[in-house]
Amino acid sequence: MGYDKTAWLKRMRLRSDMSAYVTHLTRENLPLGPIDVLLKILKEQKLNASTNSGFISGSAGAVCFQDAPLHSITQNLIHEQFNMEELGNKVRYRPFGLCFRKDYAFRKGARPVIYEQREIAKQKFKDELWRVVTFDLTDADRIIDWTHEREWRTKGDFAFELSEATILITNSSAYNTFMEKVDKDILEKIGGIVVLDPILT
DSSP: OOOOHHHHHHHHHTOTTOOSEEEEEOOOBTTBOHHHHHHHHHHHTEEOOBOTTTTOOSSSOEEEEEOSOHHHHHHHHHHHHHTTTTTTSOOOOOSOEEEEEHHHHHHTTOEEOEEEOHHHHHHHSGGGGGGEEEOBOSOTTSOBOOGGGOEEEEESOEEOOGGGOEEEESSHHHHHHHHHHSOHHHHHHSSEEEEOHHHHO
């Protein structure tokens, strides 16, 4: 039996491992630093889809989110920072980004990814490869497991209203820089700002 939105949100609030939000983390895109990338996203009101040059399979691009509470998001950030060499020395994201209510993202086409072995996924989900994240525990020397991100994706770009976006900023210094640079009209419309430093430390 289904239940209404009030009961659904109450369930989320009573669970430390769940969130009513999905989070998109970003990073620098030289010559732009992470704050300038964030400002560009807000100005355009759009997250651009990544393609197979990143971590997306198939020909369709996708925007990636994590379905986790902020304390878990920060644990993922710390893991990325301290295990960069293990992860191929590739910076995938920084502690800057945007959160959206899960029901809002769902209405705009975001869905949980499908975790599966690459070859099986190519056969079973060939029309939805943008949604597939490789998952393979068969080789003890080459474990592939990204389930800690509880990823969601949306096919193609993700356009959004500023009022639906909560901004994530790493610390007070970055917050001050953001506030100096952000257009006042954008600032009046966004859903809110969260500084992550108290959670990161």
